[in-house]
Amino acid sequence: MAEVALLGFKPQLVVPGMKAEAAVQFYKAAFGAEEIGRVAHPKRKAEQECPLILSAELKIGSSLILVSDCFDAAGEDSAAAAGGGGIAFRLEAEDVDAAVKKAVAAGAEVMSEVSEEEGSLLGKVKDPFGVVWAIAAVGKKSLEPEA
């Protein structure tokens, strides 16, 4: 199979019970994490409810981790979808379709077909060892800091 350009991945921690904010505060206190970006759920923001954290990006030392509230968008249960006790890996690819196809050819199982999500292509596979990989297009909108 042809080479598929993968840029790297970030661990994503999906926190149940609306506790992503608490998790962010904990990682700041425990590991000196620096918050370098955050995207709240647009609908929740508009309704001025407690804003769901779609993705808060933290830097611990030289490493990056994403922290998200577990929420239900498009009928999807993020906690179940994340698997592995709420830890998934967000893998950036130049060609999401090709990256998903290559993973499946190697033995991964499709969890959600490649589709547009929050303005970017995203597909999810579970590998034979139970790890969930969310394969997303490079420069995904939700990883950009809020204005």
Next chain:
Amino acid sequence: MAEVALLGFKPQLVVPGMKAEAAVQFYKAAFGAEEIGRVAHPKRKAEQECPLILSAELKIGSSLILVSDCFDAAGEDSAAAAGGGGIAFRLEAEDVDAAVKKAVAAGAEVMSEVSEEEGSLLGKVKDPFGVVWAIAAVGKKSLEPEA
């Protein structure tokens, strides 16, 4: 509390059933992973049994991940100890004791006290969100490639 220098972390996948080698091969096929280092269990190697993988370090794009066989050293069950479905985070610290103390002060729970393991200091904590952090001294021996 004083600043504690943390260099960064790597996700560590603890694979049950002696399947770490299969996992390494899968990540090569699925994501073009490059193996940049491997440490086998010294005792198993000496006895010429099937060598347990203490730690294989893979590079996927620009990101690093450690893959380990789930094995029982010093009475420790790595699979149970890893938690989170076999995914833990290996955090490098200049001062392991200080890093563990700071995490505990912030609300983490000690899973194993700081002790010498494979020639390096290591302590394990579980955070309030169920994530296991193996806090290790910088330049841990088991992360160096085999000769």
